[in-house]
Amino acid sequence: MNFKESYEIITVPEQGIEIIWDHFHQNPDFFERIAYVYQALKSEMKTYEAVEVSMIYNKISVICSLELVQQVKAHLKKSVDKSSGHKIESVHWKIPVFYESELAKDYAYLEEKLQLTRTEIKELHQSRTYTIYGIGFLPGFLYMGELNEKLNVSRKLNPDLHIESGSVGITGAQTGVYTVNSPGGWHIIGHCPIPFFNPSSENPAWAKPGDVVSFFEIDKNTYELIKIQVETTVFDIKKYLNDSI
Amino acid sequence: MIRFKETGFYTSIQDRGRFGFRHLGVPVAGALDQISYQNSNLILGNESNTAAFEITMLGPTIEVLKRCCFCVTGADIEIDLNAESVPINTAVIAEKGSLLKIGRVKNGLRAYLNFKGGFSSEIKLNSASQFSGITKENRVSPLSTYELKEDFSNLISEYKSNTLVSTVEQSELMQLEVYKGVDFRLFPKEFIETLTKTEFMIGSSVDRMACQLDTKSELAHTIDRLSSPTYVGAVQCTPSGKLLILMRDSQTTGGYPRLLQCTKHSVNRLAQIRPNQRLKFVLND
Numbered sequence: 001m002n003f004k005e006s007y008e009i010i011t012v013p014e015q016g017i018e019i020i021w022d023h024f025h026q027n028p029d030f031f032e033r034i035a036y037v038y039q040a041l042k043s044e045m046k047t048y049e050a051v052e053v054s055m056i057y058n059k060i061s062v063i064c065s066l067e068l069v070q071q072v073k074a075h076l077k078k079s080v081d082k083s084s085g086h087k088i089e090s091v092h093w094k095i096p097v098f099y100e101s102e103l104a105k106d107y108a109y110l111e112e113k114l115q116l117t118r119t120e121i122k123e124l125h126q127s128r129t130y131t132i133y134g135i136g137f138l139p140g141f142l143y144m145g146e147l148n149e150k151l152n153v154s155r156k157l158n159p160d161l162h163i164e165s166g167s168v169g170i171t172g173a174q175t176g177v178y179t180v181n182s183p184g185g186w187h188i189i190g191h192c193p194i195p196f197f198n199p200s201s202e203n204p205a206w207a208k209p210g211d212v213v214s215f216f217e218i219d220k221n222t223y224e225l226i227k228i229q230v231e232t233t234v235f236d237i238k239k240y241l242n243d244s245i
Numbered sequence: 246m247i248r249f250k251e252t253g254f255y256t257s258i259q260d261r262g263r264f265g266f267r268h269l270g271v272p273v274a275g276a277l278d279q280i281s282y283q284n285s286n287l288i289l290g291n292e293s294n295t296a297a298f299e300i301t302m303l304g305p306t307i308e309v310l311k312r313c314c315f316c317v318t319g320a321d322i323e324i325d326l327n328a329e330s331v332p333i334n335t336a337v338i339a340e341k342g343s344l345l346k347i348g349r350v351k352n353g354l355r356a357y358l359n360f361k362g363g364f365s366s367e368i369k370l371n372s373a374s375q376f377s378g379i380t381k382e383n384r385v386s387p388l389s390t391y392e393l394k395e396d397f398s399n400l401i402s403e404y405k406s407n408t409l410v411s412t413v414e415q416s417e418l419m420q421l422e423v424y425k426g427v428d429f430r431l432f433p434k435e436f437i438e439t440l441t442k443t444e445f446m447i448g449s450s451v452d453r454m455a456c457q458l459d460t461k462s463e464l465a466h467t468i469d470r471l472s473s474p475t476y477v478g479a480v481q482c483t484p485s486g487k488l489l490i491l492m493r494d495s496q497t498t499g500g501y502p503r504l505l506q507c508t509k510h511s512v513n514r515l516a517q518i519r520p521n522q523r524l525k526f527v528l529n530d
Binding site: 010012013014018024042049050052053054057059063134135137138139140141143179180181204205 | 509
């Protein structure tokens with residue numbers, strides 16, 4: 001399927017436009033090109049204050065005034081044309097997880113449902129590098145996939161009313177870390193000591209769609225140490241870039 | 246300074262909203278009824294993005310610790326200054342030591358209490374709008390105090406009133422203007438007729454995230470898509486046939502298909518709708 005011909009531009013009345021690529025599942029190479037188009041559009045439109053460009057999976061949303069729509073469409077066409085063979089700016093984050101946390105309370109259910117041991121679940125979760133497909137649901141929440149099929153479990157029928165910020169969850173082919181306390185239906189397998197969202201910073205989130213993430217296990221002492229670093233602002237997220245580890 | 250003796254049912258600080266962080270999953274937030282909110286700034290001669298208190302159902306009781314000028318706009322609500330009734334949509338001077346008691350909403354759902362010159366509050370990501378996970382609190386808490394930014398000890402008479410566009414529904418059945426939503430094309434033709442012919446009832450949940458309508462089994466479907474962007478005023482349709490109209494605190498992505506899209510004015514009107522009111526969609530082309 002041709003990337004350039006398989007998207008549709010849909011008007012969102014009084015809001016802007018949405019660009020949707022169909023046949024996304026059949027074409028795994030589409031995502032990187034969509035992320036490229038997103039980054040290009042975002043940088044082209046950054047001088048306009050009232051424009052909001054965002055993306056998730058196979059869709060880019062542009063909130064803008066009616067007068068700007070033609071200009072957005074022109075930039076869109078240009079960046080779609082340029083997207084083949086263009087490498088996106090992508091960063092690999094290595095994120096610590098304390099899998100033995102008492103907040104990871106869904107192992108009993110998962111061991112039974114998936115017919116796997118706790119160790120196997122932990123290892124499978126760490127065995128892959130996940131793509132960030134978008135940010136949403138909560139401020140700074142990363143939609144990440146694809147999980148190993150052996151970990152595929154549908155979301156809870158009755159969502160938990162309180163999931164602690166930092167909880168690492170899985171559902172379907174996705175994994176994610178709750179960035180603030182919230183209700184939620186994912187199964188919790190660990191706790192991450194580093195913050196994903198800081199509303200006091202000009203750049204409140206460190207990751208972006210198109211970046212990749214892998215997880216590594218830490219013990220209780222390391223977990224407590226990182227938590228102290230975060231509280232005392234000694235913490236620097238750049239330490240968790242792949243090449244610094 | 247002002248002090249909240251009682252906070253009312255749900256009172257939060259809101260302004261125009263938070264822009265430029267949507268791609269990081271941050272909802273726009275801001276006053277749900279932007280028209281009534283802007284009216285409060287017009288009446289007081291404030292800058293247009295001056296934050297106000299958004300009152301829901303039952304208002305707060307406030308001790309005025311410094312002479313000030315305030316107004317209330319939006320829903321029809323009881324306002325008593327030192328046990329004397331004062332009119333809505335009017336700039337009123339309150340002397341130091343006054344007690345301002347805002348009572349129950351009689352018609353509509355949300356009112357805006359604003360002060361001339363504004364009051365100090367936490368600003369996060371360029372907005373004062375309170376939202377869980379962004380600001381420290383998601384609503385005004387009992388006994389909290391706010392510093393008024395300007396001194397009006399010499400202001401003489403500011404009895405300024407205004408005739409304004411009202412967002413409060415007067416008729417029994419709300420006719421709500423909508424457009425086709427982004428995912429409209431995925432639904433069968435019969436849906437459209439059902440949509441425009443059916444009368445919906447507003448459910449018990451009309452919070453800042455969404456306005457829920459009663460479930461219609463005729464609208465049940467099996468459309469299952471990857472998570473998509475959402476828009477303020479998008480009407481999502483759940484597999485069981487329940488419509489959810491997204492308001493300004495709704496998450497920026499969601500899984501349910503987006504069947505309709507409200508006009509901006511419709512969103513302001515929905516901010517004033519109450520549980521059990523009835524609604525019909527009028528589809529614009």
